[in-house]
Amino acid sequence: xxxxxxxxxxxxxxxxAVVQAAFPLAGSLSGNRPWMTMARPLAYGQLTMIAVAFLAxxxxxxxxxxxxxxxxxxxxxxxxxxxKISAVWGGHEGSLLLWVLMMxxxxxxxxxxxxxxxxxxxxxxxxxxxxxxxxFLLFMLLTSNPFERLFPVPAExxxxxxxxxxxxxxxxxxxxxxxxxxxxxxxxxxxxALIGGRLxxxxxxxxxxxxxxxxxxxxxxxMLGSWWAxxxxxxxxxxxxxxxxxxxxxxxxxxxxxxxxxAVTEKRAAFKSWTVLLAICAFxxxxxxxxxxxxxxxxxxxxxxxxxxxxxxxxxxxxxVVGGSLALYAWRAPEVSDGGRFSLLSRESALLxxxxxxxxxxxxxLFGTLAPLIYEAFNWGKISVGFPWFxxxxxxxxxxxxxxxxxxxxxxxxxxxPLRLVKTLWWALALAVAVLAISALPMFNTKTLWVPVGLxxxxxxxxxxxxIVRERLRNKGGLKRMGPxxxxxxxxxxxxxxxxxxxxxxxxxxxxxxxxxxxxxxEEDVRMSPGDSYEMAGYRFExxxxxxxxxxxxxxxxxxxxxxxxDRQVTKLYPEKRSYMGGGMPMxxxxxxxxxxxxxxxSLGEPVGSTGDWALRLYYKPFVRWIWLGAILMALGGGLAVxxxxxxxxxxxxxxxxxxxxxxTA
Amino acid sequence: xxxxxxxxxxTPLIVFGALVALLVWGLGQDPREVPSPxxxxxxxxxxxxALEDPNRTVTEADLKGKISLVNVWASWCNSCRAEHQALxxxxxxxxxxxxxxxWKDEAADAMRVLRLTGNPYDLNGYDPDNTVGIHWxxxxxxxxxxxxxxxxxxxxxxxxxxREVWEKKLQPLVAELRARG
Numbered sequence: 001x002x003x004x005x006x007x008x009x010x011x012x013x014x015x016x017a018v019v020q021a022a023f024p025l026a027g028s029l030s031g032n033r034p035w036m037t038m039a040r041p042l043a044y045g046q047l048t049m050i051a052v053a054f055l056a057x058x059x060x061x062x063x064x065x066x067x068x069x070x071x072x073x074x075x076x077x078x079x080x081x082x083x084k085i086s087a088v089w090g091g092h093e094g095s096l097l098l099w100v101l102m103m104x105x106x107x108x109x110x111x112x113x114x115x116x117x118x119x120x121x122x123x124x125x126x127x128x129x130x131x132x133x134x135x136f137l138l139f140m141l142l143t144s145n146p147f148e149r150l151f152p153v154p155a156e157x158x159x160x161x162x163x164x165x166x167x168x169x170x171x172x173x174x175x176x177x178x179x180x181x182x183x184x185x186x187x188x189x190x191x192x193a194l195i196g197g198r199l200x201x202x203x204x205x206x207x208x209x210x211x212x213x214x215x216x217x218x219x220x221x222x223m224l225g226s227w228w229a230x231x232x233x234x235x236x237x238x239x240x241x242x243x244x245x246x247x248x249x250x251x252x253x254x255x256x257x258x259x260x261x262x263a264v265t266e267k268r269a270a271f272k273s274w275t276v277l278l279a280i281c282a283f284x285x286x287x288x289x290x291x292x293x294x295x296x297x298x299x300x301x302x303x304x305x306x307x308x309x310x311x312x313x314x315x316x317x318x319x320x321v322v323g324g325s326l327a328l329y330a331w332r333a334p335e336v337s338d339g340g341r342f343s344l345l346s347r348e349s350a351l352l353x354x355x356x357x358x359x360x361x362x363x364x365x366l367f368g369t370l371a372p373l374i375y376e377a378f379n380w381g382k383i384s385v386g387f388p389w390f391x392x393x394x395x396x397x398x399x400x401x402x403x404x405x406x407x408x409x410x411x412x413x414x415x416x417x418p419l420r421l422v423k424t425l426w427w428a429l430a431l432a433v434a435v436l437a438i439s440a441l442p443m444f445n446t447k448t449l450w451v452p453v454g455l456x457x458x459x460x461x462x463x464x465x466x467x468i469v470r471e472r473l474r475n476k477g478g479l480k481r482m483g484p485x486x487x488x489x490x491x492x493x494x495x496x497x498x499x500x501x502x503x504x505x506x507x508x509x510x511x512x513x514x515x516x517x518x519x520x521x522x523e524e525d526v527r528m529s530p531g532d533s534y535e536m537a538g539y540r541f542e543x544x545x546x547x548x549x550x551x552x553x554x555x556x557x558x559x560x561x562x563x564x565x566x567d568r569q570v571t572k573l574y575p576e577k578r579s580y581m582g583g584g585m586p587m588x589x590x591x592x593x594x595x596x597x598x599x600x601x602x603s604l605g606e607p608v609g610s611t612g613d614w615a616l617r618l619y620y621k622p623f624v625r626w627i628w629l630g631a632i633l634m635a636l637g638g639g640l641a642v643x644x645x646x647x648x649x650x651x652x653x654x655x656x657x658x659x660x661x662x663x664x665t666a
Numbered sequence: 667x668x669x670x671x672x673x674x675x676x677t678p679l680i681v682f683g684a685l686v687a688l689l690v691w692g693l694g695q696d697p698r699e700v701p702s703p704x705x706x707x708x709x710x711x712x713x714x715x716a717l718e719d720p721n722r723t724v725t726e727a728d729l730k731g732k733i734s735l736v737n738v739w740a741s742w743c744n745s746c747r748a749e750h751q752a753l754x755x756x757x758x759x760x761x762x763x764x765x766x767x768x769w770k771d772e773a774a775d776a777m778r779v780l781r782l783t784g785n786p787y788d789l790n791g792y793d794p795d796n797t798v799g800i801h802w803x804x805x806x807x808x809x810x811x812x813x814x815x816x817x818x819x820x821x822x823x824x825x826x827x828x829r830e831v832w833e834k835k836l837q838p839l840v841a842e843l844r845a846r847g
Binding site: 273 | 676679778779
């Protein structure tokens with residue numbers, strides 16, 4: 001009964017979405033105010049209906065209702081409760097339900113926190129979101145209904161894919177989807193602006209906080225995915241250029257370009273049509289990612305059970321949404337003025353450079369991901385675009401980006417003087433050059449030039465931003481007491497500035513992590529007998545043997561290691577190899593001793609012979625945490641920037657609606 | 667002037683149209699069964715040093731008289747590690763030989779993998795520079811070709827072999843080739 005209720009709620013949500021797509025938009029075009037005021041209640045209704053459906057499916061999982069096909073395929077009675085909940089989005093149908101739930105949540109958030117926006121804009125934005133919701137709800141109801149019944153009812157379900165039975169992966173998809181779907185808000189704002197023919201600074205200011213929040217979620221989502229792949233797949237890598245990873249990276253790259261371009265549009269009313277195009281592309285690439293993952297066009301370790309009819313539906317939907325919005329763009333954008341002029345040495349130029357590099361990254365990833373298809377389609381033969389290709393391409397562009405990130409925020413809008421820049425930044429440059437020279441000394445035994453270059457770029461990023469903060473505080477006369485001055489600034493109007501600084505320092509950390517890790521990590525495949533020791537990177541790994549260890553829904557072989565540095569025991573590690581009752585491939589659970597400056601990582605390979613020997617993989621991973629800490633700093637920076645009073649959303653409405661509307665239209 | 671400006675704004679739509687055409691075409695293809703133009707043709711002539719013994723050469727003549735699974739692998743390839751266990755159990759089946767094409771790899775790394783985890787291969791050609799792989803149309807590792815007794819390529823599987831692939835695709839084919847003698 002409850003599953004039917006969920007199914008019914010989805011149908012109602014679809015009907016609401018149709019109303020939501022039609023009436024507020026029609027009202028905004030014809031000036032019919034009652035139709036426009038329907039937008040907000042419809043957005044809340046949409047959220048309520050989908051939440052009911054989501055809870056119904058969750059309930060089916062919690063009670064192990066195997067009469068529901070999706071539950072029978074993705075859960076069983078032995079599954080721990082937390083994974084019964086995360087199993088709700090562990091397969092294709094449920095993850096779509098999570099997607100539409102989040103979409104509705106973003107829509108409701110727009111409805112709730114946009115009190116200071118003109119009603120025409122709100123109703124158009126919510127209408128556009130309704131159109132996207134129609135597509136996804138139709139897709140679910142026609143091809144991927146999570147509430148489909150199964151008869152006869154099996155006594156036991158299959159299992160959740162063991163790879164997904166992991167806390168990191170329980171929260172990774174929700175974060176990622178929050179980011180993907182969040183870009184639908186930026187998209188809706190852009191399309192609404194194109195419909196209205198008004199692309200101005202106010203539009204940029206309204207969509208900026210939404211875009212940044214979506215970007216923060218996507219950053220965290222990708223970071224979690226990378227971290228999960230590192231500890232769960234047992235290969236010790238943190239990025240694999242897998243098609244599905246690439247599918248999440250593309251919207252992130254364009255989204256990063258977008259939040260920078262929005263800054264120019266808000267402050268200088270320039271780059272307007274370009275910013276709109278980026279907003280359309282960010283969400284379009286999120287949709288493309290969905291298509292690639294679910295259509296079976298590309299193979300990947302992540303691919304959902306694929307089905308060409310689903311692929312065709314998403315492709316049609318993609319054509320309508322992306323094709324429609326790009327056609328609207330081609331029609332409306334030529335009327336938009338290009339905005340303020342700027343000289344070569346200006347922040348606009350630096351941000352334009354940033355945008356070009358990020359778009360180039362995106363094109364590279366898109367090309368690399370689709371290359372097997374492209375080459376085959378044109379009969380150019382088979383190519384393998386793998387790791388080395390992506391790495392080479394990214395390495396070639398990244399140094400320019402790093403130099404620009406340090407330079408851009410130091411520059412003034414419109415026009416800057418070379419001499420002033422030199423005065424601000426000379427010591428940051430000097431320190432970076434010093435780092436370059438010192439780390440290139442033979443005593444550091446660097447294998448490639450990339451180590452000194454990477455470290456110098458990271459130093460440049462860090463010191464340039466310290467110089468930029470000093471410069472800002474000098475203008476405010478607070479150079480002597482920097483700490484209190486920063487705090488005062490944070491209470492005032494400085495949050496988006498310090499958010500930017502934090503995110504850019506995160507980039508520096510990321511660069512250090514990638515540079516050190518890729519040049520100094522060690523990996524050994526060894527065969528060990530119980531009692532053997534193996535020495536690597538100054539650590540001695542003592543293997544005590546492997547024992548059977550039962551888990552709730554699996555049987556594990558559990559290895560035991562003592563790790564020593566000199567005579568001191570550093571840690572004990574217990575890597576596992578698990579065979580799940582549900583069948584399938586055995587899973588490797590690596591054992592990791594994490595640290596700020598190094599991880600020690602052991603994973604079990606295969607048992608060899610009959611005397612308890614094992615093939616093992618030992619890894620020494622210096623600075624690997626810096627990669628994810630860098631990403632966390634980027635996300636924190638984004639969060640800090642959004643908290644800037646300038647963007648205060650709901651609160652402002654209550655306190656001073658008049659002033660805000662005046663500012664927004666000014 | 668006005669014309670060229672509107673064309674500029676149409677560019678994204680045109681690029682998107684091309685992308686859609688590619689994806690529509692891609693939908694009709696199954697990426698795990700990329701048709702190899704070599705199917706039904708004799709294996710391309712080749713000569714490679716054997717991985718285990720550089721003085722011995724592996725040539726197309728080694729693929730005649732017996733059914734062969736030619737498995738493209740490398741020590742750096744993670745999916746090959748996953749596939750290794752399946753190959754080990756297949757190596758006990760007497761109906762065919764397993765010939766490795768050690769592809770874009772270092773001999774020392776490859777030998778270490780075989781020493782540590784066992785060697786399922788009857789023979790291994792060492793192709794560090796993709797000189798042979800390119801004629802076979804290899805576009806990633808792992809890939810597996812089924813070659814019949816006359817040295818004709820019958821099937822190509824892309825991606826790791828697991829139980830399902832073996833039972834549904836490769837085993838029936840091997841049985842058919844054996845029956846034909």
